[in-house]
Amino acid sequence: MGVGERIAEARSESGLTQAQLAAAVGLARSALAKVETGIRGVSALELVAIARELRRRVEWFVEPGPPAIVSYRASREGVATQAIDDALDKIVRDVDFVIREIPGLIQSQPDHESPPESMADAEELAARARSLLGLEPDEPALELSRRVTGVGLLPFAIPLGDGADAGTVLLRAGGVSVINGDLRVGRRRLALAHEFGHYLVADPYTTDWRVAATDADALEGRLDRFARALLIPEADLRSRWAEWTAAVDDTLRDVAVRAGSHYQVDMATLARRLTEVGMLDTTQANSIRAVQTKKADIVEKNLVIAHELEPISLPRPYEQAILKLYRHETVTADRACGLLLGTFDEEALPDRFPVSEAEIWTVMS
Known part of the structure; x- marks a missing residue:
C-alpha cells in the first residue's frame, strides 16, 4: 500500500472528506485527490501537516512495519477504531524490535x-x-x-x-x-x-x-x-455460591458483590455466567446487573480491590528486556523511555554496566 492509499485510509477512518482535509492542510481538493490515487507525490512538509491533522505518526504512512502489522491491516475489514489502530501499530513495531534484539x-x-x-x-x-x-x-x-x-x-x-x-x-x-x-x-x-x-x-x-x-x-x-x-470456572462458582447464599444475613446483592470481588469480574459478566450455567433465572440476573459495589461493601466484607491492567500497564518480561537493552547500551535513555511508553523517565532507568579500562583502550586504539 502506497503513501497516498494510507492517507486515504486514515482520512476515511477520521471521518473527513477530501475537501475538509485539503482545507485543513492548505491543499486544493484536486491536489489531495491526486495524492491519494498516486498521480501526484506528497512533500515532506505536506505529509507532516496531513499526519498532524489525522493524528497519525509520519512513519505510519511511509513504513509498512513488521509482517505482523501488515497482516493486521490486511485483515481488519474496517472495524478498527483509530485509537486501537495507532496503539497496535506502535506497540507491535516496538515489540518486533525488542524481540529481534532479545x-x-x-x-x-x-x-x-x-x-x-x-x-x-x-x-x-x-x-x-x-x-x-x-x-x-x-x-x-x-x-x-x-x-x-x-x-x-x-x-x-x-x-x-x-x-x-x-x-x-x-x-x-x-x-x-x-x-x-x-x-x-x-x-x-x-x-x-x-x-x-x-x-x-x-x-x-x-x-x-x-x-x-x-x-x-x-x-x-x-x-x-x-x-x-x-x-469463572463453573465448579468453583457453584460451590462458593452455595456457601455465600447460606449466610443468614446476606441478600442476593451481597452474594453478587462477594462473587464479583472473588472472580474480579463486572456484574454483567457474573450475571451472564450464572444464567448460562443454569444457576439463576433472567429476573435474578437482571437484578445482579444493576448492582454497584460501594465503599461500604469493600470495608464490611473485607473485599480485595483489583488493579489488574491499570493503564499504562506493560508486560513485565517486556520491561525487563528493555532495561537489559539499556544496560548494555543497545538503546539510548530516550529510546528506552519511548519503548516503555513513558512509564519510566531517565532518572528511573538503571545504572549502566561500567566499562573496563581495557575495553576503553580497545575502542580508542
Whole structure:
C-alpha cells in the first residue's frame, strides 16, 4: 500500500472528506485527490501537516512495519477504531524490535487450537486454557495478564477512550494484545480473556467493539463464552455460591458483590455466567446487573480491590528486556523511555554496566 492509499485510509477512518482535509492542510481538493490515487507525490512538509491533522505518526504512512502489522491491516475489514489502530501499530513495531534484539522475550507458544464450533467447545477450550496457564480446574483466573505472558501473549493496557475494548496481533512467535485501559477492571480482564481466546485459535487480527456476545458473529459469541468460563470456572462458582447464599444475613446483592470481588469480574459478566450455567433465572440476573459495589461493601466484607491492567500497564518480561537493552547500551535513555511508553523517565532507568579500562583502550586504539 502506497503513501497516498494510507492517507486515504486514515482520512476515511477520521471521518473527513477530501475537501475538509485539503482545507485543513492548505491543499486544493484536486491536489489531495491526486495524492491519494498516486498521480501526484506528497512533500515532506505536506505529509507532516496531513499526519498532524489525522493524528497519525509520519512513519505510519511511509513504513509498512513488521509482517505482523501488515497482516493486521490486511485483515481488519474496517472495524478498527483509530485509537486501537495507532496503539497496535506502535506497540507491535516496538515489540518486533525488542524481540529481534532479545529473541528470548517470547519463551514459549502453545499449539494453535481449533476455533470452538459450539458453546460446549468454548467451555472445553477454557478448560484446556486453564491447564495451559497453570491453573487448577476450579481455580479463578487471577493475575491473568501475568499468566498469559508465560505462553507468549504480551498484554498492554493503554488509555483509549471510547471505542474498541481490545485488539490482538499475532507475531512470528507469540502475540500482542492491547487492552483499553479506560475500561473498569472487570471489563479489562474480560477483554484480555477474550483476546487470549483469539490468540489460542490463531486469528491474524481482531478488534472487539464490545465483549458482549452478538448473534451476528458466532465465533465472537463463543469466545465470549470461553472468556467467562476461563475467569469463572463453573465448579468453583457453584460451590462458593452455595456457601455465600447460606449466610443468614446476606441478600442476593451481597452474594453478587462477594462473587464479583472473588472472580474480579463486572456484574454483567457474573450475571451472564450464572444464567448460562443454569444457576439463576433472567429476573435474578437482571437484578445482579444493576448492582454497584460501594465503599461500604469493600470495608464490611473485607473485599480485595483489583488493579489488574491499570493503564499504562506493560508486560513485565517486556520491561525487563528493555532495561537489559539499556544496560548494555543497545538503546539510548530516550529510546528506552519511548519503548516503555513513558512509564519510566531517565532518572528511573538503571545504572549502566561500567566499562573496563581495557575495553576503553580497545575502542580508542
